[in-house]
Amino acid sequence: MLTATFRHFYRNSAFKMTELKQIVEKNLQAQVLVDSIKSEMTGILQLKKQQLVKENADLTKQVEAALSQLTKLELANGKKQFPVPGAGARGLCTKATESVDTSVAAAEPATKPVSAAPKEKKPAKEKKPAAEKAKPAAAPEAPIDVGRLDLRVGKIIEVGRHPDADSLYLEKIDCGEPSPRTVVSGLVKFIPLEEMQNRMVVVMCNLKPAKMRGVTSEAMVMCASTTEKVEVLSPPAGSGPGDLVHCEGYPRQPDAQLNPKKKVFETCAPDLKTNDALVACYKGAVLHVPGKGNIVAQTLKNVNVK
Incomplete structure (x- = not known):
């Protein structure tokens, strides 16, 4: 009776050991596959990142070139330029807007004092017309004779x-x-x-x-x-x-x-x-x-x- 029981136990143990080995092998294979996928994904992400960095640099150059051309055209047409300190081509509009909003907010107090008398507006200074460029005098025409x-x-x-x-x-x-x-x-x-x-x-x-x-x-x-x-x-x-x-x-x-x-x-x-x-x-x-x-x-x- 004891011998039969031992044999039965031995057979079950051997079967379980075989199943365990198979599970371990499959786990190792899965881990290798996961590591391979991670490595491929890392390479893909790195390549994509490099592409995005390059595209971003190209776009930045195009924006800066367009901004430079716009500035030249405005200067040629007498438009004054108001550069924003520290604002590059990419953040010029945003920073300019933020600086304007901030300055406006800072200029306006949270509550207006009741007793404060309204400030008198100073009369706007009249702009003097720019002196006209002297045109070269036309050469006098010879008398008709x-x-x-x-x-x-x-x-x-x-x-x-x-x-x-x-x-x-x-x-x-x-x-x-x-x-x-x-x-x-x-x-x-x-x-x-x-x-x-x-x-x-x-x-x-x-x-x-x-x-x-x-x-x-x-x-x-x-x-x-x-x-x-x-x-x-x-x-x-x-x-x-x-x-x-x-x-x-x-x-x-x-x-x-x-x-x-x-x-x-x-x-x-x-x-x-x-x-x-x-x-x-x-x-x-x-x-x-x-x-x-x-x-x-x-x-x-x-x-x-x-």
């Missing part, structure tokens, strides 16, 4: 009829420049073609170029003129293409190009005339090529030059 007309000696090197106008000549005139100027003149009714060829003339060169029947005219041949007769003015003997025409008493300072709106030539034209000696003049002052002689008409005295 013959000195602003670019009169030169030229030579007609080619002339023919305008293809689209019977009353117009089409000329090429050497004015002492790299290339001749194209000039359209309404002289067909007054001067024969053969008298225009290879002729020395006086040309006004700073008129604004204008199209005449489809051809751009770059200058004007100066003539003594009446309603019945026109004569091309002649420069003095010995003149050459490009020689400058001067007028006594009126310094030569021609515009680069006459502005049609200012009507410089139109203002001068009534005072451009020939005199009794056939010499072209402006208000009685002689037009001449220095050292060579005067500008003259052939027969027309005391008539307009245009």
Whole structure:
């Protein structure tokens, strides 16, 4: 009986020991798995933390750059800046708000004394307008006279009829420049073609170029003129293409190009005339090529030059 009982006890003990070993092994396996999971989670959290730190740094830089740009724009538009001590880009708005709230709260007492008399408000000081920047004075415009007309000696090197106008000549005139100027003149009714060829003339060169029947005219041949007769003015003997025409008493300072709106030539034209000696003049002052002689008409005295 005792032997049977012992055997039964031994068998139960061996079975329980086997179960215990299995439990211990499973516990160890579970612990290894937990440790592995913890290690992986720690790595993931560390990586995520690094990513968040980097993203936060990038965002901080972007905010600071935007704030710097905003400050520059406000300064450029005359906006005053009120920096908050110790406030960086990230906490500027918050700290500024907190400082304002705190200062307001500190300024207002918890209870107002009944006997305290209301403080008189000081009259606001009038702001003085900022002194306007002195604008540079515009250069005074030269007086309107013959000195602003670019009169030169030229030579007609080619002339023919305008293809689209019977009353117009089409000329090429050497004015002492790299290339001749194209000039359209309404002289067909007054001067024969053969008298225009290879002729020395006086040309006004700073008129604004204008199209005449489809051809751009770059200058004007100066003539003594009446309603019945026109004569091309002649420069003095010995003149050459490009020689400058001067007028006594009126310094030569021609515009680069006459502005049609200012009507410089139109203002001068009534005072451009020939005199009794056939010499072209402006208000009685002689037009001449220095050292060579005067500008003259052939027969027309005391008539307009245009």
